[in-house]
Amino acid sequence: MKKDLPEPTAIGWREWISFPDWGIEYTKVKVDTGARSSSLHVGDLEYFQEKDEEWVSFFVYPWQESTKDKVRIKAKVLDYKQVKSSSGCKDRRPVISADLVVAGRRISTELTLSNRSEMGFRMLLGRASIRKGFIIYPGRSYLGGKAPADIRKRNRGNI
Numbered sequence: 574m575k576k577d578l579p580e581p582t583a584i585g586w587r588e589w590i591s592f593p594d595w596g597i598e599y600t601k602v603k604v605d606t607g608a609r610s611s612s613l614h615v616g617d618l619e620y621f622q623e624k625d626e627e628w629v630s631f632f633v634y635p636w637q638e639s640t641k642d643k644v645r646i647k648a649k650v651l652d653y654k655q656v657k658s659s660s661g662c663k664d665r666r667p668v669i670s671a672d673l674v675v676a677g678r679r680i681s682t683e684l685t686l687s688n689r690s691e692m693g694f695r696m697l698l699g700r701a702s703i704r705k706g707f708i709i710y711p712g713r714s715y716l717g718g719k720a721p722a723d724i725r726k727r728n729r730g731n732i
Contacts, residue, residue: 581706582676585713587694589720590675592633595646599720600635600695601728602675604709608699610654611682612666614689616643620650620667629667631686636728637695654685676717678706 615631648669666685
């Protein structure tokens with residue numbers, strides 16, 4: 574292993590992550606090495622100007638297939654990316670920066686914002702976010718730890 578890389582952290586094909594700066598303790602993500610960019614499901618996306626810069630305001634829905642416990646976030650738009658979905662459709666998406674914690678490691682990453690309501694996971698964690706310091710075991714899940722049982726029930730809509 575190269576000397577300049579940190580000791581790798583093992584993660585599975587799906588993990589629980591948090592967005593500490595946003596007050597979101599748990600949300601489930603799919604680790605997708607086939608996707609370069611990370612993508613976050615958002616709703617009510619609004620654009621606005623602040624100090625001559627473009628910003629966005631949006632809701633994050635931490636639970637799969639639910640709008641409960643939504644959190645309003647605002648972030649500066651860093652760029653726009655043309656993203657080709659798994660169905661082959663091209664979409665122009667805003668890019669923001671966010672800190673998240675996966676398997677106990679805090680990382681700063683870029684996220685594209687999109688409507689993923691038809692997808693199984695609220696977020697894809699792409700290879701640009703995990704390229705340094707993670708090793709993925711595609712046959713395993715939650716190597717970074719599981720959310721508490723009450724959170725897992727809430728995510729499945731059982732509460």
